[in-house]
Amino acid sequence: MFAGLDTMSSLLDVVPTTFLLSFLSLGVSFYVLSPVFATPKQTAWILTAISSAVMSIASLPFLWDYLSSGGSVRHVRTLPAFAVTTNRFFQAYLAADLTFGMMYYRSRISLLEGWIHHTTYIFVVELAIRRSWAHIFCLCGSMEIPTFILGITILYPRLRSNVLFAVSFFMTRISLHVVLAISYLFKDNRTHATGGSYVPSMLLAGIFPLHAMWFTGCIKGFIRRARQKAACQPPPIVELNTIPGAPNASIAARPAKPSVEPAFPPAPLSRLHRIRLSAYHRRQHLKKAFRSLRTLRFDFLDSPLTKRVLPSGSITAYFPRRETVFDYVGLGRTMTPQPMEDFTARVASRSPSAH
Known part of the structure; x- marks a missing residue:
């Protein structure tokens, strides 16, 4: 499929076709799946769930190279044809999410996490393609794994697992993010992976505060839910065995079952x-x-x-x-x-x- 894409100039020539096909595919998927999900929140997460699934799968070859080499970014293959096509797909998703969001779920598109985030990433991906860093962006695509977990649980609430999301978020968007940002600072890594440029490391460092803010919100959610559960927990019920001669006539205290009702026996x-x-x-x-x-x-x-x-x-x-x-x-x-x-x-x- 990508046999004719030998040089970067030929890759840039095919941009309109790749971007357009990805945009149309996402649009068709949205119109097919939107009647299935009733709430505006679920509708807003259809494209995000699809994109995060594609990016997570596409990042596996690059993630395998990184892990199998002991965490060396120098041994991650570039795979230019596949990497550029994946980058163009992500650009199409960003544009499609803003386009369909304005028409169908405008209230779900916030200023920071919607317009600023998507517009910034369109230019970041374009820079990665033109500077031959598409494989780096694909490696970072593994950070979409927690996004896919969150998206699929919003579409299908019965699959929700807050612990799985928090663990995957910390492993990818916190730990891996910090390691990659530091790795691309070393001279040997910059020489082989970025052509000596500090830009990938600087971009990763600039994006990290947003990921840290999201993770902080995740932890606060755990604390808030734990406090709500503790507030709804009734006090222990003390049973007094007043029947003489019973086997166990001692006072037995056991916690009552959790309930959202007031704490009554x-x-x-x-x-x-x-x-x-x-x-x-x-x-x-x-x-x-x-x-x-x-x-x-x-x-x-x-x-x-x-x-x-x-x-x-x-x-x-x-x-x-x-x-x-x-x-x-x-x-x-x-x-x-x-x-x-x-x-x-x-x-x-x-x-x-x-x-």
Whole structure:
């Protein structure tokens, strides 16, 4: 495909065709994909996601040369045909993003990160092509990897990973950026890679503050989300085991599940606890009543046959009072319910053993 591109003059002659084809391809891709994504933010990131994917893939041969040589910029191949075509594609993206942004997502094109950034990079890429530094720009294209990660997660939010984005950003746009800026300062590297010029190193140093500002915003986002999560975290719920004889009667504290609601104890847990506690007390009262009945029965059977007289009070003690029955059917005046303790006390007092 690039067999006829032997000299820089021939590469510059083919600029209109490469730029135009890239611009048209991006435009068609935008019109095809824009109906799929509803929000203006997603629409604004369609071209950026495509461009960052292309630049990340195109940077792999140059990144491989750099890493396989132990981080030597002198051993990065120039590959002029491929490098210049990749540079022209990036120029077309910058122009297309501004063009379609004015028509479809004007509010998403800011002054610094939109107009100034894109216009500056159009001239930087043009300078790289004309000074035979296109391979350097392609090597720096690996810094588009975090942009692709961010773009694809904006288009498909379920794939979002803040940690992956932050790690890739630090490795490429911070660490690699600083290393490359320093590497192109050395004389041997400048002689083989830049023709002795300091311009690539100066450009990298000038662009670094913008990357540092973006990374600072990323870290502040992590801190802000952590504080919001901590503010929404309810205090620990302390469960008191009030049932005697339970396996674990100590105080158990455990943190509640995170919630965006105010920090209140969960209603289902307290209701269940009350039900269990009420059922336990009812069982205890029934056990006391049955023990009293058993005592009355055994005392009655153990007595001589001639003395087996069941006191009337011991039988009526197990029936509710007349006022309680009248109140239950609605024929009596309102009275305070008798506690179960009074009932068991009356049973015990009227049993034969008590006499």
